[in-house]
Amino acid sequence: MSTTMRNTRFTLPAAMIFCLFFVVGAGAQVKTDTASTSGQPTVETQVERGEVVTVSGNDLIVKMEDGTLRHFANVPESAKVTVDGKELGIHDLKPGMKLERTITTTTTPKTITTTKTVTGTVTHVMAPNNVTLRLEDGTTERFNIPKGQKFTIDGQETDAFGLRKGMKVSATKVVEEPQTEVDQQRQVTGSMPPPPPAPAADQPILIAAQPKTPPPSVAKAEEPENLPKTASPLPLLGLLALLSLTSGLGLGLRRVFGRG
Numbered sequence: 001m002s003t004t005m006r007n008t009r010f011t012l013p014a015a016m017i018f019c020l021f022f023v024v025g026a027g028a029q030v031k032t033d034t035a036s037t038s039g040q041p042t043v044e045t046q047v048e049r050g051e052v053v054t055v056s057g058n059d060l061i062v063k064m065e066d067g068t069l070r071h072f073a074n075v076p077e078s079a080k081v082t083v084d085g086k087e088l089g090i091h092d093l094k095p096g097m098k099l100e101r102t103i104t105t106t107t108t109p110k111t112i113t114t115t116k117t118v119t120g121t122v123t124h125v126m127a128p129n130n131v132t133l134r135l136e137d138g139t140t141e142r143f144n145i146p147k148g149q150k151f152t153i154d155g156q157e158t159d160a161f162g163l164r165k166g167m168k169v170s171a172t173k174v175v176e177e178p179q180t181e182v183d184q185q186r187q188v189t190g191s192m193p194p195p196p197p198a199p200a201a202d203q204p205i206l207i208a209a210q211p212k213t214p215p216p217s218v219a220k221a222e223e224p225e226n227l228p229k230t231a232s233p234l235p236l237l238g239l240l241a242l243l244s245l246t247s248g249l250g251l252g253l254r255r256v257f258g259r260g
Helices: 234-259
Strands: 007-013 017-024 031-038 042-056 059-064 069-072 081-083 086-088 098-126 130-135 140-144 151-153 156-158 168-191
Touching (some): 098 140
Antiparallel strands (some): 031 098, 042 059
16 A cells, blocks of 8 residues: 655635834835744644546546545546555556545645835825825835824824825835645555455355266167068968868868768
């Protein structure tokens, strides 16, 4: 038995959080920093078991433990399962083989923080919500002002209503982007179907009796209707001669005694 592993990693973006901090009168160049922090990961394991029913080309049908049939269409040639020490592909799978797939999913929450520091000149203020700055490269960008944000101008603390057009300020834009990183590992193992059970030691082994062949029948010899060719008519002729002689002798005696 062996394992075929495939890692899948993807991120799920969530809402972005913007923060804006101002330091009035400080000069700074454009600077961007990115940081990532991870939360506590969660691990989920799922085990699926089934038996191969049919394999047709790259299509596989497996009967799952709950009795349902699952169709895996277009299984790639690269998918391998090692069964009894031998690596098999989709075309090597046979009906009756047992398959087991373990999917381990690790979900890790992350926060990607991007900090961008720019220096610009106030061109428009919509207190207390946002301010528009003309940056050093000549472009303009609007920044949202966090609620309760305070500014220090010439040593005096003020709020967004104290900003005026033409003031040069340094703005720090912080973008927090929550993400979810998902890592999947898949393990596929298999085994050949078990051999048929051997008969018990005390169970007699039945052998089919061979049909008996009846002995060849002997035909009765038919009696010949005619006498054999070797028979001779001489005895019959002798009998006839004897009868004639006896008859003649009787007639002679009759004549002798009749005359007297």
